[in-house]
Amino acid sequence: DLAGDRDALLALRAAVGNHLKWDQSVSPCQGWQGVSCSPSPNQRVVELRLVAKSLSGQIPVGTVGNLTALQTLSLRFNAISGPIPADIGGCTQLRWLYLKGNRFEGDIPESFFSLALLKKTDLSENRLTGGVSSEFNKLRNLATLNLEGNNLNGALPSGLDLPKLTQFNVSYNGQIDGPVPASLPGLPASAFLGTALCGGPLAACPNSDSEAHKSRKLTLGVIVGIIIAALVVLIIILSICVLIFSRRRRAAAGRSTEAAADVHEGTEPITVTVAMTGRDAVKRSHSPPGSPLIGDGKKLVFLGSAPERPYDLETMLRASAEVLGKGVHGTTYRATLDGGEPVLAIKRLRDVHLPEREFRDRVVALGALRHDNLPGLRAYFYSKEEKLLVFDFVGAGSLSSLLHGSSFDHTHLSFAFFRPRVHGRHV
Numbered sequence: 530d531l532a533g534d535r536d537a538l539l540a541l542r543a544a545v546g547n548h549l550k551w552d553q554s555v556s557p558c559q560g561w562q563g564v565s566c567s568p569s570p571n572q573r574v575v576e577l578r579l580v581a582k583s584l585s586g587q588i589p590v591g592t593v594g595n596l597t598a599l600q601t602l603s604l605r606f607n608a609i610s611g612p613i614p615a616d617i618g619g620c621t622q623l624r625w626l627y628l629k630g631n632r633f634e635g636d637i638p639e640s641f642f643s644l645a646l647l648k649k650t651d652l653s654e655n656r657l658t659g660g661v662s663s664e665f666n667k668l669r670n671l672a673t674l675n676l677e678g679n680n681l682n683g684a685l686p687s688g689l690d691l692p693k694l695t696q697f698n699v700s701y702n703g704q705i706d707g708p709v710p711a712s713l714p715g716l717p718a719s720a721f722l723g724t725a726l727c728g729g730p731l732a733a734c735p736n737s738d739s740e741a742h743k744s745r746k747l748t749l750g751v752i753v754g755i756i757i758a759a760l761v762v763l764i765i766i767l768s769i770c771v772l773i774f775s776r777r778r779r780a781a782a783g784r785s786t787e788a789a790a791d792v793h794e795g796t797e798p799i800t801v802t803v804a805m806t807g808r809d810a811v812k813r814s815h816s817p818p819g820s821p822l823i824g825d826g827k828k829l830v831f832l833g834s835a836p837e838r839p840y841d842l843e844t845m846l847r848a849s850a851e852v853l854g855k856g857v858h859g860t861t862y863r864a865t866l867d868g869g870e871p872v873l874a875i876k877r878l879r880d881v882h883l884p885e886r887e888f889r890d891r892v893v894a895l896g897a898l899r900h901d902n903l904p905g906l907r908a909y910f911y912s913k914e915e916k917l918l919v920f921d922f923v924g925a926g927s928l929s930s931l932l933h934g935s936s937f938d939h940t941h942l943s944f945a946f947f948r949p950r951v952h953g954r955h956v
């Protein structure tokens with residue numbers, strides 16, 4: 530009632546405008562500056578206009594908020610600070626609210642959005658903060674909304690929907706950004722000046738979303754490309770490795786087959802020779818000190834029956850030896866055992882890296898070969914470091930001596946005939 534309005538006004542005056550000359554001996558409706566009332570008999574304060582009256586300080590709750598019949602509140606161009614009173618929603622009849630040009634700060638209070646009859650609101654030129662809430666949509670009668678010159682921030686609600694809105698201004702709120710909502714058509718650019726807004730009457734928004742998306746896509750594309758390229762390179766490398774490996778295996782298998790076939794046909798046993806010939810001295814004097822040849826626990830292995838006059842590794846190492854010739858795969862020595870017999874041709878293989886079982890199989894296969902032109906393979910020695918093949922010595926001289934002028938008798942002929950066919954490749 531009016532008494533309540535009176536108390537509210539006096540409380541407001543006490544807070545922000547003690548200098549106001551309001552005669553308390555009369556009703557507020559009887560000449561209080563800026564106060565207007567509804568007609569009798571149910572008089573109420575319906576208007577409070579204190580424009581540029583040097584009001585300062587904060588408006589407490591229980592003052593303006595208690596003017597429940599107030600339809601117009603205009604406090605423009607004062608120096609009122611602090612928040613808009615949280616109970617402003619109590620002014621349920623409020624239609625015109627003008628607070629421009631003060632120092633109101635903080636967020637627009639929640640109760641403000643219950644002022645369903647509001648038609649014009651001017652909160653400009655204050656220090657209000659916070660976002661422009663979509664709660665404004667509750668103010669269905671709002672035709673004017675001036676928020677310019679505050680510290681509002683964030684994007685405008687895209688679904689801002691105020692059917693009666695004709696005037697809207699959020700300019701000079703530097704932190705308001707994003708697009709001008711499509712729901713606010715036909716507004717001039719001046720409504721949005723001094724903000725970070727775009728689109729609508731302002732410059733078009735950079736298509737940041739799609740650009741970011743594009744660059745994300747590009748990055749993703751580059752990554753996928755790199756992965757595919759790496760896979761292709763890997764596959765190529767693997768294929769090359771497999772190709773090389775299988776070629777080597779095929780070549781090795783081919784050489785074995787070819788050699789076996791050649792031997793059987795009495796021609797050059799290339800692979801067998803390759804695998805089984807070569808390497809340096811047998812004689813102790815030729816062996817470096819600590820040679821694995823000596824005392825490594827390995828034994829000479831005889832192919833077939835043991836010789837009439839048995840010999841072992843020790844005997845062989847004691848034998849007098851001379852180099853017969855050096856081949857690609859090692860060196861062959863003539864070794865005469867103690868007592869002058871037997872005379873052996875010993876090949877010390879070089880760079881033969883076969884497991885013992887395979888080595889033995891090959892030697893056994895080689896030893897099983899029978900041909901007039903093949904010297905008999907009698908024994909072998911295998912250790913990790915040393916591999917020896919022990920042949921019968923064929924005392925026919927060498928092809929070299931034949932070629933370079935030695936006598937040409939039947940013995941030489943047979944040996945000469947043998948050498949080129951077995952080792953012809955090197956000859």
Ligand SMILES: Nc1ncnc2c1ncn2[C@@H]1O[C@H](COP(=O)(O)OP(=O)(O)OP(=O)(O)O)[C@@H](O)[C@H]1O
Nearest residue numbers: 853854856857858859861874904922923927952955
């Ligand atoms: N059983 C043998 N009896 C007599 N002399 C031999 C015997 N075996 C090899 N020689 C002589 O030793 C020389 C060298 O033989 P070796 O087998 O090391 O030659 P190579 O076939 O050229 O060797 P490689 O196959 O390692 O290239 C031969 O040219 C030959 O004069």
